[in-house]
Amino acid sequence: MSLNLRTHTEHFTNPLYLESGRILEPYDIIYETYGTLNDDKSNVVIITHALTGSHHCAGIYEGESKVGWWDGLIGSGKTVDTDKYFVICSNVIGSCFGSTGPMSRMYHNLEHYRYKFPVVSIKDMIKAQRILFDRLDIHHVHAIIGGSMGGMQALQFGVTYPKFATKIIAMATTYATQPWAIAFNKVASEAILKDPDFKQGYYDSQVVKEQGLTGMAIGRMAGHISFLSHESMASKFGREYKRDDGLYELFGKFQVESYLEYNGYNFTKWFDPLAYLYITKAINIFDLSRGCDSLKEAMQKIQSELHLMSFKNDLLFRSFEMKEIDIILNEIGNTNHNYIEIDSDYGHDAFLVELDKFKDYIKDVLNG
Amino acid sequence: MSLNLRTHTEHFTNPLYLESGRILEPYDIIYETYGTLNDDKSNVVIITHALTGSHHCAGIYEGESKVGWWDGLIGSGKTVDTDKYFVICSNVIGSCFGSTGPMSRMYHNLEHYRYKFPVVSIKDMIKAQRILFDRLDIHHVHAIIGGSMGGMQALQFGVTYPKFATKIIAMATTYATQPWAIAFNKVASEAILKDPDFKQGYYDSQVVKEQGLTGMAIGRMAGHISFLSHESMASKFGREYKRDDGLYELFGKFQVESYLEYNGYNFTKWFDPLAYLYITKAINIFDLSRGCDSLKEAMQKIQSELHLMSFKNDLLFRSFEMKEIDIILNEIGNTNHNYIEIDSDYGHDAFLVELDKFKDYIKDVLNG
Numbered sequence: 089m090s091l092n093l094r095t096h097t098e099h100f101t102n103p104l105y106l107e108s109g110r111i112l113e114p115y116d117i118i119y120e121t122y123g124t125l126n127d128d129k130s131n132v133v134i135i136t137h138a139l140t141g142s143h144h145c146a147g148i149y150e151g152e153s154k155v156g157w158w159d160g161l162i163g164s165g166k167t168v169d170t171d172k173y174f175v176i177c178s179n180v181i182g183s184c185f186g187s188t189g190p191m192s193r194m195y196h197n198l199e200h201y202r203y204k205f206p207v208v209s210i211k212d213m214i215k216a217q218r219i220l221f222d223r224l225d226i227h228h229v230h231a232i233i234g235g236s237m238g239g240m241q242a243l244q245f246g247v248t249y250p251k252f253a254t255k256i257i258a259m260a261t262t263y264a265t266q267p268w269a270i271a272f273n274k275v276a277s278e279a280i281l282k283d284p285d286f287k288q289g290y291y292d293s294q295v296v297k298e299q300g301l302t303g304m305a306i307g308r309m310a311g312h313i314s315f316l317s318h319e320s321m322a323s324k325f326g327r328e329y330k331r332d333d334g335l336y337e338l339f340g341k342f343q344v345e346s347y348l349e350y351n352g353y354n355f356t357k358w359f360d361p362l363a364y365l366y367i368t369k370a371i372n373i374f375d376l377s378r379g380c381d382s383l384k385e386a387m388q389k390i391q392s393e394l395h396l397m398s399f400k401n402d403l404l405f406r407s408f409e410m411k412e413i414d415i416i417l418n419e420i421g422n423t424n425h426n427y428i429e430i431d432s433d434y435g436h437d438a439f440l441v442e443l444d445k446f447k448d449y450i451k452d453v454l455n456g
Numbered sequence: 457m458s459l460n461l462r463t464h465t466e467h468f469t470n471p472l473y474l475e476s477g478r479i480l481e482p483y484d485i486i487y488e489t490y491g492t493l494n495d496d497k498s499n500v501v502i503i504t505h506a507l508t509g510s511h512h513c514a515g516i517y518e519g520e521s522k523v524g525w526w527d528g529l530i531g532s533g534k535t536v537d538t539d540k541y542f543v544i545c546s547n548v549i550g551s552c553f554g555s556t557g558p559m560s561r562m563y564h565n566l567e568h569y570r571y572k573f574p575v576v577s578i579k580d581m582i583k584a585q586r587i588l589f590d591r592l593d594i595h596h597v598h599a600i601i602g603g604s605m606g607g608m609q610a611l612q613f614g615v616t617y618p619k620f621a622t623k624i625i626a627m628a629t630t631y632a633t634q635p636w637a638i639a640f641n642k643v644a645s646e647a648i649l650k651d652p653d654f655k656q657g658y659y660d661s662q663v664v665k666e667q668g669l670t671g672m673a674i675g676r677m678a679g680h681i682s683f684l685s686h687e688s689m690a691s692k693f694g695r696e697y698k699r700d701d702g703l704y705e706l707f708g709k710f711q712v713e714s715y716l717e718y719n720g721y722n723f724t725k726w727f728d729p730l731a732y733l734y735i736t737k738a739i740n741i742f743d744l745s746r747g748c749d750s751l752k753e754a755m756q757k758i759q760s761e762l763h764l765m766s767f768k769n770d771l772l773f774r775s776f777e778m779k780e781i782d783i784i785l786n787e788i789g790n791t792n793h794n795y796i797e798i799d800s801d802y803g804h805d806a807f808l809v810e811l812d813k814f815k816d817y818i819k820d821v822l823n824g
Contacts, residue, residue, distance in 0.1 A: 108704030207704040267689035267712035271681045274713045275643070275674060278720075282670045284652060302650045306643060310678050313639045318774060321635035327743065335741055336476030336575040338733065342740065344635035345642045352646075365706065372710065373703055375695065403771075406686060 091163050091170050093147040095120050097186055098223055104181070104216055107378075110206035114195055117220045118186030119143045119178035122162060123170035125226075132226055133168055133454065134217070134253070135177040136234030136241035139367055140359055142185040145177040146170070160443045167447045168454065173230065178220055180213040180241075182367050184360035187216075191293060191360050202289045202362060210240045210374045211248060217241075218249060228252060231454055232392075235259035235439035236405070237367070240374050243413075247376055250391040255453055259397040259446070260439040262409040263383055264375040269404050272314040273368040276307025280361050289362060297357055304361050305352035312351055317401035317435030387416050394425040395453055397446060399438040459531050459538050461515035463488050465554055466591055472549070472584055475746075478574035482563055485588045486554030487511045487546035490530060491538035493594075500594055501536055501822070502585070502621070503545040504602030504609035507735050508727055510553040513545040514538075528811045535815045536822065541598065546588055548581040548609075550735050552728035555584075559661060559728050570657045570730060578608045578742045579616060585609075586617060596620060599822055600760075603627035603807035604773070605735070608742050611781075615744055618759040623821055627765040627814070628807040630777040631751055632743035637772055640682040641736040644675025648729050657730060665725055672729050673720035680719055685769035685803030755784050762793040763821055765814060767806040 096119060103113035120143045125132065135145050135158065146162035148155045162168040162175055179187040182205070190205035221227070232253045234242040239261025246256045262269075280286055283303025285296065316324075325344040333340035341349075377383040394417070398410035407429050414427035430445050432438040438445070464487060471481035488511045493500065503513050503526065514530035516523045530536040530543055547555040550573070558573035589595070600621045602610040607629025614624045630637075648654055651671025653664065684692075693712040701708035709717075745751040762785070766778035775797050782795035798813050800806040806813070 106704075110704070203706065207706050209704075264695060266686065267693045267695065267710065268681070268684075268686045270695075270710050271677075271684075271689065271712050271716060274716050275678045275681070278677060278717070279647060279674050282674065306647050306650065306674065309639075309646060310643045310681075313636070313643070313678075316636075316639075318634065318636045318771075321639065325635045327632060327635065327638075336474075336478070336577075338571065338575050338737055342635065342638050344639050348639060348642050349646070369706055403686075 091122050091147045092124060093120060093122055095143070098220055100219060100223075104212070104219070106206055106212045107209045108207055112181065112188065112206060112208070115181060115188035115216070116186065116192070117178050117181065117188075117216060119176055119220065120145065122146055122175040123173055125174040129226060129228070130230060131173045132229040133173045133175045134221075134229050134232040134245075135162065135168075135175060136214075136217075136232060136238035137177060137180065138234075138236035138238050139371065140355075140364075141238065142183070143177045143179040143187075144185070146175070157440065161447065161450070167443075167451050168233070173454070176221070176224075176226075178217055180367070181216045182208040182213070182363060182370060184363035189360070190362035190366050205362070205366060207369055207373075208366065209370050210237070210244050211378075213370065214241050214244050214248060218252070229254070231255040231257065233257040233259075233450065234261075236261055236436065237371055239405075240371070243376055246390045246392050246394060247386050250389050253392045255395070256392045257395040257397065257450060257453060258410075260399055260402050260405055260436055262374075262405040263413050264377065265372055266409065269314065270372045272310055272404070273372055275310040276304070277365055277368060279303040279307040279310075280365060286361055291361065293360065296361065300353050300356040301361055304356045304359070304364060307364070308355040309348040309352040312348055314404045315436045317403055317433060319401055319433035320435050320437070323433065384416050384420060387413065387422070388420055390417075390422065390425075392424075393453075394422075395449075396425065396427040397430060397449070398427075399430050399432045399434070399436070399442070401433055402436045402438065404436040459490050459515045460492060461488060461490055463511070466588055468587060468591075472580070472587070474574055474580045475577045476575055480549065480556065480574060480576070483549060483556035483584070484554065484560070485546050485549070485556075485584060487544055487588065488513070490514055490543040491541055493542040497594060497596070498598060499541045500597040501541045501543045502589075502597050502600040502613075503530065503536075503543060504582075504585075504600060504606035505545065505548065506602075506604035506606050507739065508723075508732075509606065510551070511545045511547040511555075512553070514543070525808065529815065529818070535811075535819050536601070541822070544589070544592075544594075546585055548735070549584045550576040550581070550731060550738060552731035557728070558730035558734050573730070573734060575737055575741075576734065577738050578605070578612050579746075581738065582609050582612050582616060586620070597622070599623040599625065601625040601627075601818065602629075604629055604804065605739055607773075608739070611744055614758045614760045614762060615754050618757050621760045623763070624760045625763040625765065625818060625821060626778075628767055628770055628773055628804055630742075630773040631781050632745065633740055634777065637682070638740045640678055640772070641740055643678040644672070645733055645736060647671040647675040647678075648733060654729055659729065661728065664729065668721050668724040669729055672724045672727070672732060675732070676723040677716040677720040680716055682772045683804045685771055685801060687769055687801035688803050688805070691801065752784050752788060755781065755790070756788055758785075758790065758793075760792075761821075762790075763817075764793065764795040765817070766795075766797050767800045767802070767804070767810070768797055769801055770804045770806065772804040
């Protein structure tokens, strides 16, 4: 069977009431589906994406060469089997791949929002998704799976809409973003904001894409450090020096420097600077306990079967942070959850690259 | 007794032959001494400084309010007791506090070196110091103590000049800089180089000091992340929000963001961008085994009593890296060394701030 990849955009004219008290109106959500919805709609699996991810999580667009970001996991006969499940992945609001974000145009004057765009939170992102699913006449799903910011969304779904998902798998994430992660985002936001080509938010998107935005490249380099680990860097780059670069040349480069440079500058070709600011803001202010008296109170709302998966050398969202959720769930007598730590040297990136280490677990959860 | 702080500059006209094959000629070294040299010159303690450190490691200059960077450790009646020891700390070549560096003026035309300054290595730094000590008629010292890049110098002294020091204490350092540390330096160098106000190295020092250099501030913010740990950030900042900043304001700030901002921008008032590039380069290319067949061969040269001190949550130079030296020394039957890991949550900064945790150890080494 084929993957049956389809991309759609839904337009919403009802106001989206945000956590901040502000309103987003109107707005679009772009999403992809894979596989076929069964008759009793019992085979829906929601995939939630990370900071720079998109709705394109699997398959390949005609004429392109790059597959979706979790293609190794999702597809015909794969872990998330699209022969069996109807998979939906939507681009979060605030992003830049088709859902409404800071570079979208305002309804009343067709100007870009830029700084007029309201701060959105993880809770706002999943609220918008819930409204999308309502529109699709899907009111309950079999599972939600996400890593990093996708894991935040998965957890927030569990707290905000306790009856929505039968199963939730939250990977490489946290219950509340810690200062270590906020600090890395700070380096990025400062580098973006202070780049003269950012023009205090009034940059020309096309120019930035074509010429690159140095500040965002630098910020992304810092980001990449946070996604890796000492071990993955040591095995991937070691102290290898770039060919032809003299060791005693000031601008000679180690392999790790070339890696950061390439990925940093390449990033500015496909991601929007204002979206980066808004989404990192959403990550920074993420706190599952907000609106509750405590994290414990938030945890008491969860009714889905919850799977918490951390990665041993993840320095961005440490195992300890996932374990903390497990501890609290145990304290309140929740017997419908499981915490698992995956042994990996890949750091935070593990949820994207070490698929073989958790494929079976996810398959068992989905089918079991 | 008083600290007896004295600052001197020595001028050298003989060429300094660098590891790169290049020559530095002439050059100055600025240094401070504390205490009094005894008759048989057996009471000399050398302090080696870190990336942004200076020769001013203790005491206070007239009219200033800030004490030297290791003042808690060095002074009359303190751990490194200046009533007993004659302490010398010099500013490394390549730096910006008085020793010859990239913003010094070339002899033949009085222009600043800028990029004409040769890349210097840790080995070059200690070679210059050794020449300084010769000038002072000091040919053997009781001890060398240094942390971070200062620890690299201490170790390199042990390998290059095996008979020079009776005791060496190397703290929070490594045998060869790993890609994790190089990656952080890369963010900084990229941010400096791409700042338009850096003017491709042809900036006006005075202007940069007065107005700040954004790129260096951003790079320093990344640096500060590497100096801290998840634990120290969590206890120091948590998720505290800056007073009066609304959570849903895009530019609202967490405490950790304010900390990074303050320290980043303040840094540009007292450190030189080109010196930052040159010294981080020296750190990046640091490898104790260079010039030897292996690290083991380098370790075989060491004759000093060697003390290796790491800090548990140091993410920049991990305990494992210091332990590696210990393992090799054990393998080759060196019985004149000790490895100790200090329990601390402060990360790399611990060697500067958690003095109480290792004061006694250092005192015992010096006096025992």
